[in-house]
Amino acid sequence: MPTLLVLKGPLKGEEFKLSDGLNxxxxxxxxxxxxxxxxxxSRRHAVIEVSKPGCYIEDMHSxxxxxxxxxxxxxxxxxxxxxxxxxxxxxxxxxxIFYRNESTASTVxxxxxxxxxxxxxxxSSVQVQAQLDDSxxxxxxxxxxxxxxxxxxxxxxxxxxxxxxRTLLSLMGSxxxxxxxFILLREPSGDEFRAAAAMHRDGSTRRIRMSRTIVESVVRRxxxxxxxxxxxxxxxxDSHSVSKMQLRSMMCAPLISRDGDVFGVIQxxxxxxxxxxxxxxxxxxxxxxxxxxxxxxxxRLHDAALSAQKMRFERQFRNLVVGSIQGILIxxxxxxLFVNDSWALYHGLGPGEVTRMESVLPLxxxxxxxxxREHVLRLARGEAESAMFEYRGLRADRMPVWFENV
Numbered sequence: 001m002p003t004l005l006v007l008k009g010p011l012k013g014e015e016f017k018l019s020d021g022l023n024x025x026x027x028x029x030x031x032x033x034x035x036x037x038x039x040x041x042s043r044r045h046a047v048i049e050v051s052k053p054g055c056y057i058e059d060m061h062s063x064x065x066x067x068x069x070x071x072x073x074x075x076x077x078x079x080x081x082x083x084x085x086x087x088x089x090x091x092x093x094x095x096x097i098f099y100r101n102e103s104t105a106s107t108v109x110x111x112x113x114x115x116x117x118x119x120x121x122x123x124s125s126v127q128v129q130a131q132l133d134d135s136x137x138x139x140x141x142x143x144x145x146x147x148x149x150x151x152x153x154x155x156x157x158x159x160x161x162x163x164x165x166r167t168l169l170s171l172m173g174s175x176x177x178x179x180x181x182f183i184l185l186r187e188p189s190g191d192e193f194r195a196a197a198a199m200h201r202d203g204s205t206r207r208i209r210m211s212r213t214i215v216e217s218v219v220r221r222x223x224x225x226x227x228x229x230x231x232x233x234x235x236x237x238d239s240h241s242v243s244k245m246q247l248r249s250m251m252c253a254p255l256i257s258r259d260g261d262v263f264g265v266i267q268x269x270x271x272x273x274x275x276x277x278x279x280x281x282x283x284x285x286x287x288x289x290x291x292x293x294x295x296x297x298x299x300r301l302h303d304a305a306l307s308a309q310k311m312r313f314e315r316q317f318r319n320l321v322v323g324s325i326q327g328i329l330i331x332x333x334x335x336x337l338f339v340n341d342s343w344a345l346y347h348g349l350g351p352g353e354v355t356r357m358e359s360v361l362p363l364x365x366x367x368x369x370x371x372x373r374e375h376v377l378r379l380a381r382g383e384a385e386s387a388m389f390e391y392r393g394l395r396a397d398r399m400p401v402w403f404e405n406v
Contacts, residue, residue, distance in 0.1 A: 009094035040092040126286040160299035164197035178268040185264040224253035224286040249276035253289035334359045348396035365392035
């Protein structure tokens, strides 16, 4: 499902799922699917249409306008444009990133090498540890700001799935020479890596080719590496995949867990020979990788704890409900969603027989159907003073039985 993630503004960190059809963005809570409560936002500011061909954004003649990747849209259908992964939507003080809820694995292609790597030294490297002492790194003022920017952007990240995309956005903003970037994470079931996030500076969605040689080197040596020219670096000169990608400058750093396991990599590269990465850049990326690794691990632990807690609560609730001697029915518009053994037994049926019914109203005495309908509707509207009321039900043998609903 396509999603908008708020990166900047009062709702920073909020995530909005986009449904099929029209998704209206604005400040009016009644008319809008995504509410941005700010005076500078129009009542109906913009709309995103989700359809099979793609996702399209259009400014709804708002007062202050809508921008995508820094380019202001013309109002109405004239400015309608298709959204791509990692597009940045700007609505006054709000910045929202758009991405599809589909695997980004197809956006990054790990290219196998025809020849093995040589044993020659690389241009520059920095050892990365889970508990790296940052006092040993000398950060230039500008790059210190880059490190602080990433740390600030990740400060409110709780969901593990949000961290890679936010990290790339910060890195692309901090390293102006970077043309592409991606983050790979190791699959839980094995040694293979999958793309957790990928980005082109120009906003394109074309596939990024990357060298398995470089990734394997970073993982094995547990070091961040810098090459001033990957096509000329002796370490990778025999690598078919590197030469095919024509990387002029590249940095790659490992993500390391507290236990010392490498569970991912961050890579930035530039194809412009006039704008290369330098060793101070690598030091900063190494520090960022250490921080991102810790944030990702904490987020994963948080997600796992929430999942375990949810499963525990669901198990406890089900045990309580299923084993209760009190009849329990959960319904939506009288269609049974769940029924425990006691409720079904009171009606002379099994739980499966009840849940297969289109409606439970046939189990209500005909003279009391209107009463039950009205009471349920009043409960839904919040108008009923109490959930308790009595009605006559019917067993499977059509024998009437009095029930007290609580």
